[in-house]
Amino acid sequence: MPAEEMAKLGQSQKPLLAYGDGIYVVDSEGRRLIDGPGGMWCTQIGYNRREIADALAEQALRLSYNSPWYTINSPASELAERVAKETPGDLNRVFFTTGGSTAVDTALRFSEYYNNVLGRPEKKQIIVRREGYHGSTSLTAACSGRAGNWPNFDIASERITFISSPRFRPAKGLSEAEFLDELVQEFEQTIERIGPEKVAVFLAEPLLASGGVIIPPKGYHARMKEVCERHDIIYVSDEVVTGFGRCGEWFASEAVFGVVPDIITFAKGVTSGYVPLGGLAISEQLLARVSGANAKGGFFTNGYTYSGHPVSCAAAIANMDVIEKDGILDHVRELAPYFAERLIELKTLPCVVDVRASGLVGCVECMLDPDADEPTALDKRLGSLIDKHCFELGLIVRPLGNMCVMSPPLVITREEVDTMVDILRQGIVLATEDMRTSG
Ligand code: PMP
Numbered sequence: 096m097p098a099e100e101m102a103k104l105g106q107s108q109k110p111l112l113a114y115g116d117g118i119y120v121v122d123s124e125g126r127r128l129i130d131g132p133g134g135m136w137c138t139q140i141g142y143n144r145r146e147i148a149d150a151l152a153e154q155a156l157r158l159s160y161n162s163p164w165y166t167i168n169s170p171a172s173e174l175a176e177r178v179a180k181e182t183p184g185d186l187n188r189v190f191f192t193t194g195g196s197t198a199v200d201t202a203l204r205f206s207e208y209y210n211n212v213l214g215r216p217e218k219k220q221i222i223v224r225r226e227g228y229h230g231s232t233s234l235t236a237a238c239s240g241r242a243g244n245w246p247n248f249d250i251a252s253e254r255i256t257f258i259s260s261p262r263f264r265p266a267k268g269l270s271e272a273e274f275l276d277e278l279v280q281e282f283e284q285t286i287e288r289i290g291p292e293k294v295a296v297f298l299a300e301p302l303l304a305s306g307g308v309i310i311p312p313k314g315y316h317a318r319m320k321e322v323c324e325r326h327d328i329i330y331v332s333d334e335v336v337t338g339f340g341r342c343g344e345w346f347a348s349e350a351v352f353g354v355v356p357d358i359i360t361f362a363k364g365v366t367s368g369y370v371p372l373g374g375l376a377i378s379e380q381l382l383a384r385v386s387g388a389n390a391k392g393g394f395f396t397n398g399y400t401y402s403g404h405p406v407s408c409a410a411a412i413a414n415m416d417v418i419e420k421d422g423i424l425d426h427v428r429e430l431a432p433y434f435a436e437r438l439i440e441l442k443t444l445p446c447v448v449d450v451r452a453s454g455l456v457g458c459v460e461c462m463l464d465p466d467a468d469e470p471t472a473l474d475k476r477l478g479s480l481i482d483k484h485c486f487e488l489g490l491i492v493r494p495l496g497n498m499c500v501m502s503p504p505l506v507i508t509r510e511e512v513d514t515m516v517d518i519l520r521q522g523i524v525l526a527t528e529d530m531r532t533s534g
Pocket of ligand 1: 135194195196197199228229230231300304305333334335336362363373
């Protein structure tokens with residue numbers, strides 16, 4: 096399993112799930128659980144949707160697979176058009192991969208190809224943020240700024256530079272606008288230090304999901320993009336979590352965060368998790384510099400056996416149909432303020448130090464001593480203790496150290512949000528009591 100605890104290899108105590116239904120999963124003992132994290136931020140339309148099962152079966156019978164090196168298939172072509180229609184600006188060229196890591200990896204490999212073909216092989220540096228997450232290939236793991244992912248891997252890379260996470264902490268005495276100025280200045284200074292002629296890519300999630308749903312100050316992405324434009328740096332927006340409705344839009348970059356990037360990567364919600372698929376949409380203008388009349392580089396030899404897999408693409412088309420037919424984007428936009436309001440109410444608990452939310456993704460951060468600067472080792476055990484109690488009460492939580500992430504299926508109703516937050520509240524109370532009684 097991913098992130099396996101090696102001392103307990105083969106003895107995994109994870110719950111065995113029997114089936115899913117709507118926003119619920121049911122375990123082998125018949126326990127019905129709200130899927131708080133939406134699988135891993137991906138079960139947008141919920142479980143047990145006949146439309147997706149039918150699309151999968153029909154496509155598996157019609158054409159299960161053929162090589163994307165030699166042939167094209169209708170679902171991949173149709174999906175590329177559908178995705179291009181929803182992306183901002185001129186991001187109209189779509190490439191399919193097998194998931195999020197391979198989508199980001201492809202974006203980074205494209206930047207290598209692009210700068211080599213343009214005759215500037217020294218332009219290879221990638222700038223990323225601390226607390227970001229971009230995947231589990233060698234290169235994308237090296238771009239991930241969560242220290243917990245690093246131990247015992249040789250992923251440090253001379254090509255990668257980390258800048259600050261855009262996590263705003265009012266306690267530090269700066270206004271949000273001043274903090275934003277600092278972040279932009281740090282970015283500019285980092286580029287100057289490396290040399291703009293050497294910086295190829297700025298890679299950023301619109302909100303840092305696995306870092307704990309960190310929402311940057313208003314205007315952050317547009318300011319960072321402006322710096323990128325001045326230095327001919329490719330801006331890659333990693334929408335693996337925020338894409339496909341999570342923030343109430345097909346893509347969040349422009350509609351929610353005010354930036355038209357050069358490349359958008361996506362995965363997860365594109366199929367609501369029914370089958371694996373990822374991809375990226377690239378700006379026509381960017382691509383034009385190395386293709387058509389300007390092509391000097393021969394083949395872009397990057398791809399996967401399952402690029403544009405017809406069955407996955409058919410599932411994604413059916414998923415987009417359901418999102419449209421059921422008005423799920425409108426539903427997310429309508430429900431989001433209530434979802435945030437209910438989570439923010441948890442701040443009345445003494446150990447809840449911060450709550451952040453956007454669309455239907457949120458994070459509740461807990462610390463036993465709310466006045467402490469940083470979470471302690473004990474705080475970092477709180478999340479899994481809260482998860483344990485919530486599980487007994489009927490809710491799966493995604494614990495990230497001292498943080499609980501909520502990213503439920505987008506079809507969740509107002510009443511189900513109430514149930515989810517009520518259980519989370521009880522779980523937090525029980526976990527903090529446990530901690531206090533055990534000293
Ligand atoms: N980018 C982001 C922002 C992610 O959150 C993730 C996965 N959590 C990835 C990339 C990697 O996606 P995958 O696990 O599908 O390879």
